[in-house]
Amino acid sequence: MQYFSTNHQSPEVDFKQATINGQAPDKGLYFPERIPIVSKELIENISQYSNEEIAYQVMKPYVGDTIPEDELRRIVGETIQFDIPLVKVTDRIYSLELYHGPTLAFKDVGARFMSRCLGYFVKQSESNLGKNKKVTVLVATSGDTGGAVANGFYEVEGVEVVILYPSGKVSSVQEKQLTTLGKNIHALEIDGTFDDCQQMVKQAFTDEQLKQNLFLTSANSINVARWLPQQLYYFLAYKLWADKNNPPVIAVPSGNFGNICAGILAFQSGLPVQHFIAACNANDVVPNYMQTQDYVPKNAVATISNAMDVGNPSNFIRILEIFQHQFTNLAAVFSSCSISEELTKSTLASVYKNHHYLLDPHGAVGFSALDQYLQSHPDQKGIVLETAHPVKFYDAVEPVIGQSVPIPTAIQHQLTLEKNSIKMEAKSESLKSFLLQLSGT
Ligand SMILES: *Cc1c(COP(=O)(O)O)cnc(C)c1O
Numbered sequence: 485m486q487y488f489s490t491n492h493q494s495p496e497v498d499f500k501q502a503t504i505n506g507q508a509p510d511k512g513l514y515f516p517e518r519i520p521i522v523s524k525e526l527i528e529n530i531s532q533y534s535n536e537e538i539a540y541q542v543m544k545p546y547v548g549d550t551i552p553e554d555e556l557r558r559i560v561g562e563t564i565q566f567d568i569p570l571v572k573v574t575d576r577i578y579s580l581e582l583y584h585g586p587t588l589a590f591k592d593v594g595a596r597f598m599s600r601c602l603g604y605f606v607k608q609s610e611s612n613l614g615k616n617k618k619v620t621v622l623v624a625t626s627g628d629t630g631g632a633v634a635n636g637f638y639e640v641e642g643v644e645v646v647i648l649y650p651s652g653k654v655s656s657v658q659e660k661q662l663t664t665l666g667k668n669i670h671a672l673e674i675d676g677t678f679d680d681c682q683q684m685v686k687q688a689f690t691d692e693q694l695k696q697n698l699f700l701t702s703a704n705s706i707n708v709a710r711w712l713p714q715q716l717y718y719f720l721a722y723k724l725w726a727d728k729n730n731p732p733v734i735a736v737p738s739g740n741f742g743n744i745c746a747g748i749l750a751f752q753s754g755l756p757v758q759h760f761i762a763a764c765n766a767n768d769v770v771p772n773y774m775q776t777q778d779y780v781p782k783n784a785v786a787t788i789s790n791a792m793d794v795g796n797p798s799n800f801i802r803i804l805e806i807f808q809h810q811f812t813n814l815a816a817v818f819s820s821c822s823i824s825e826e827l828t829k830s831t832l833a834s835v836y837k838n839h840h841y842l843l844d845p846h847g848a849v850g851f852s853a854l855d856q857y858l859q860s861h862p863d864q865k866g867i868v869l870e871t872a873h874p875v876k877f878y879d880a881v882e883p884v885i886g887q888s889v890p891i892p893t894a895i896q897h898q899l900t901l902e903k904n905s906i907k908m909e910a911k912s913e914s915l916k917s918f919l920l921q922l923s924g925t
Pocket of ligand 1 (some may be wrong): 529589591628629738739740744793871
């Protein structure tokens with residue numbers, strides 16, 4: 485499988501090169517040259533397949549021959565090594581809980597897959613990556629990404645990870661997830677905002693001296709190795725869906741639109757889905773686009789579902805690419821709506837009160853969007869993707885339900901560990917000298 489750039493100014497590359505590059509040199513996003521069709525056999529008998537076999541079958545064509553079969557089977561097995569249950573919330577709405585991974589975020593799947601692929605590529609061909617250069621993953625985070633990347637890359641041989649986060653602006657759970665691992669994970673606590681962190685990372689990627697001394701790569705959500713494995717949620721949801729004759733409507737809390745775009749890719753490759761809803765918070769660029777066919781990026785506004793506070797979603801171009809920029813085809817299976825803060829909170833409260841199910845703010849946005857859609861489609865049922873554990877957003881959740889959220893045992897221990905971060909001013913030079921020191925120059 486080859487990948488082209490959505491800007492069409494860069495050469496096509498294979499999965500390995502696309503993973504290593506992250507973004508195409510022309511600043512476009514990599515996109516597969518064709519969408520593989522999954523076997524009818526698999527779809528019709530999906531309940532009889534193991535999750536690992538489904539994952540292998542789905543990912544195989546995208547990876548091509550860049551990773552041998554036994555390695556890829558190991559990688560996908562480790563990627564989905566936790567529960568992904570489908571929980572009934574109401575008669576017509578089910579929640580696919582994607583938060584049982586090690587950092588309680590759905591981003592664990594993408595981060596685990598990418599880290600293992602990159603780890604394999606580094607081990608297998610150091611010459612390709614530049615001899616004697618350490619492979620260093622550099623990433624800025626506003627919260628969830630950093631934890632998933634840190635955990636995913638922890639102890640991956642030959643890869644150092646440097647994570648920049650804005651001091652005082654991530655939740656205490658998120659900060660512990662970033663700063664307590666150690667070993668090959670370095671957490672830089674930046675005296676500034678998320679935008680400052682991102683600016684510093686961008687600057688580092690263009691620095692000639694750094695390029696000569698390190699092999700720098702990014703682990704953000706546009707990387708194909710983070711984007712593509714998200715298709716697995718949708719296949720695994722369908723495996724658990726009881727009424728195979730009436731496929732689900734799927735609502736996806738969306739920010740950068742990587743997750744929902746992977747779902748639509750799964751649909752195009754043969755997975756039965758009734759309809760996709762991109763559920764957005766007040767950041768409504770895509771809902772507006774679906775009304776006007778005019779794509780107008782905005783500055784992000786802050787909400788309680790902060791992982792979706794994105795004003796110019798980078799993966800939306802990939803959705804347009806799937807439909808070859810034909811709006812009618814897109815609108816036939818996809819809609820998008822914007823949910824206010826007020827409605828997010830009242831949904832969270834009422835679902836808890838009436839159905840004894842605790843959503844997080846992102847899941848509440850998705851639930852609300854799905855509920856609205858189903859009201860005008862009485863014959864259909866749906867799934868909301870619950871993208872984070874409510875405890876990660878307890879500052880927002882607790883006042884709404886008037887109760888504290890119990891900490892899952894999986895992370896209790898981590899919360900007792902000592903934070904270990906390196907404080908840094910928001911200056912590119914400071915990051916540069918840190919990276920040069922890390923590379924041993
Ligand atoms: C990242 C994130 C999202 C948004 O996912 P996209 O793929 O960027 O649309 C939604 N919810 C949570 C909890 C997230 O961390």
